[in-house]
Amino acid sequence: MPGPSGSGNGRRGRALRAKERRMPRKARIRRRTTETDVSVELELDGAGSYRITTGLPFFDHMLAQLAKHGLFNLALRAKGDLEVDAHHTMEDVGLALGEAFAQALGNRARIRRYGQAVVPMDDALGWVAVDLSGRPYLAYRADGLTGKIGEFDSVLLKEFFRAFATALKANLHIGIPYGENTHHMAEAVFKAAGRALDAAASLDLRVKGIPSTKGKL
């Protein structure tokens, strides 16, 4: 039963939903180099479904958190030169995924632009603040997350997020103030990233055009 006004209800809400149906916010990216081959299909207004294969099971598990908790639909496949090491694959997945978000956002009209989330996972806390500003920057404060998580080298997470922020043209701040278990520390941050990106990318009926006094993001 639609209400007379308010978020998502009423005539304006129906008009916006109709517009969304005509123009679903989605992207398809294929990024191929001599080192990696990455394909991404992304729907911003999804349900958190995912199909992810990077050859790095822990990274797959992290990207699944981002999709699930950001309510994005994400299909991602990467074939990288893992015999060298995971660096190229992590970086190129970051670039391709950032590019997919950028493409799906279009001109960034009517989005909330900012998003933030603080997510606990047992002993660990992760926080993410994002501004879909059109300007790339990563601030990464996770000194406590070092070493291996199983077979996975945790320093590569910073490379992923740097590449992601660069391709998305977003100001991305990430922190892990504390934690005992490195798996939990990384997972808290990916869940927070999903929630913060969802908030920033979501549409706000009150926003007219581009949410910047510059008129461009």
Ligand SMILES: [Mn+2]
């Ligand atoms: Mn886990």
